[in-house]
Amino acid sequence: MEKIKQIYEGKAKKLFSTDNPDLVIQEFKDDATAFDATKRGTVLNKGIINNKLSEKIFELLAKKGVPTHFVKRLNDRDMLVKKVEIVPIEMTVRNIVAGGMAKLLGLEEGIVLKEPVLEYHYKEDKLHDPLINEYHVKALGIATDKELETIDKYSLKVNEELKKFFDSKGIILVDFKLEFGRFKGQIILADEISPDTCRLWDKTTKEKLDKDRFRRDMGNVEEAYQEVLRRIMDI
Numbered sequence: 001m002e003k004i005k006q007i008y009e010g011k012a013k014k015l016f017s018t019d020n021p022d023l024v025i026q027e028f029k030d031d032a033t034a035f036d037a038t039k040r041g042t043v044l045n046k047g048i049i050n051n052k053l054s055e056k057i058f059e060l061l062a063k064k065g066v067p068t069h070f071v072k073r074l075n076d077r078d079m080l081v082k083k084v085e086i087v088p089i090e091m092t093v094r095n096i097v098a099g100g101m102a103k104l105l106g107l108e109e110g111i112v113l114k115e116p117v118l119e120y121h122y123k124e125d126k127l128h129d130p131l132i133n134e135y136h137v138k139a140l141g142i143a144t145d146k147e148l149e150t151i152d153k154y155s156l157k158v159n160e161e162l163k164k165f166f167d168s169k170g171i172i173l174v175d176f177k178l179e180f181g182r183f184k185g186q187i188i189l190a191d192e193i194s195p196d197t198c199r200l201w202d203k204t205t206k207e208k209l210d211k212d213r214f215r216r217d218m219g220n221v222e223e224a225y226q227e228v229l230r231r232i233m234d235i
């Protein structure tokens with residue numbers, strides 16, 4: 001499958017059309033941004049690592065009954081995916097307090113939540129992806145009742161499966177962000193799942209193995225992403 005034309009460039013990925021109108025190619029870049037792209041940089045080989053990690057995770061989730069846009073990984077940086085209409089919600093799932101939730105509620109990072117917290121953020125960079133609730137989603141027609149029910153159900157399922165999976169690799173899944181899309185009338189998981197979109201802590205040392213190393217200038221960003229890849233691929 002060949003790239004025909006670039007149709008979109010986001011912060012970490014580019015999208016290309018193909019000769020099949022139902023399929024697009026997402027190319028993973030090394031560019032990294034944080035704090036609404038006010039902080040910019042590159043992490044060497046990040047695109048290659050995130051492409052492989054996303055492949056592995058999408059395959060796992062498909063086996064567990066969560067439909068995804070993943071079709072196949074084409075090469076180091078390119079992944080063939082179904083062309084979806086993205087639902088403009090950044091779905092955040094949290095198991096442990098960190099990042100935005102710690103700030104919003106004045107909580108220490110690391111508090112273990114009694115049950116997972118689902119948060120909807122309206123996907124609009126200019127507004128800094130504001131936190132909204134299910135009433136906003138429905139009243140504004142961002143998604144239908146039925147779509148939201150499916151999105152919640154899949155989000156909790158992804159959390160259960162990935163918590164187990166990462167745990168078996170000595171990693172705590174603290175929180176993560178998902179995006180869903182519409183494909184032929186169905187809701188499917190889209191975007192990527194990687195250390196750019198998940199907070200991952202080493203189970204023993206609690207060392208951060210994710211994008212917080214970039215956000216907080218902690219160094220060894222590439223090394224941390226490589227470590228996640230190494231553990232996930234059992235290499």
Ligand code: UDP
Binds near residue numbers: 198199
């Ligand atoms: N996240 C993301 N993209 C965003 C915002 C957040 O992938 O635009 C991920 C982030 O990496 C973390 C989770 O979603 O794993 C929760 O992020 P949070 O709301 O705490 O925001 P942040 O602290 O990243 O600003």
